[in-house]
Amino acid sequence: DAGVTQSPTHLIKTRGQQVTLRCSPKSGHDTVSWYQQALGQGPQFIFQYYEEEERQRGNFPDRFSGHQFPNYSSELNVNALLLGDSALYLCASSPPVSGYTDTQYFGPGTRLTVL
């Protein structure tokens, strides 16, 4: 049973560029959440996708956008990259009928470095 997968593993970009990160949820899961984990900090919620729509959003600017595909996979896009966007980006998936009691399962993350 494949877990949550993310690509790429590492990415180096320069300020002002745009980046796309990808996530495939755990088998049987239909909900995908994205988190940003800066060095030395806990993950912070960016947004969650369900039925191809953004269902909830954290305190992140509009430079952060996403998409969910019919097969439940998801992309995170970040425009106009800033040095402060350097972080580990984590994708988490959860099962159908997700609510506040469900468990989110995390992928290995994508390490983004902005120079």
Place this chain on the structure above:
Amino acid sequence: AQSVAQPEDQVNVAEGNPLTVKCTYSVSGNPYLFWYVQYPNRGLQFLLKYITGDNLVKGSYGFEAEFNKSQTSFHLKKPSALVSDSALYFCAVRDYLSARQLTFGSGTQLTVLP
């Protein structure tokens, strides 16, 4: 707004001794509490959660956590630590208002000394 505090950045314990990693929370409604572990260059791995019922929750790898509503705490425990337990531990909370997002603490680095 909900929040989580992990008061210890670092916890050191000798192998074979019991370990405790502390977590306190603040939410508006009933809390739903989670513990995750992160190994170097890896994502977060789920250990256990408290939803309702018995205040002592048992999870993976021999870990357990005790929910204390009056002290708003959810401390992670293990009776006998292993060197392989050395990792970064995160406590997280969710309530019915936040529903979909997990709010994480800043993490506690556990080092088990041989």
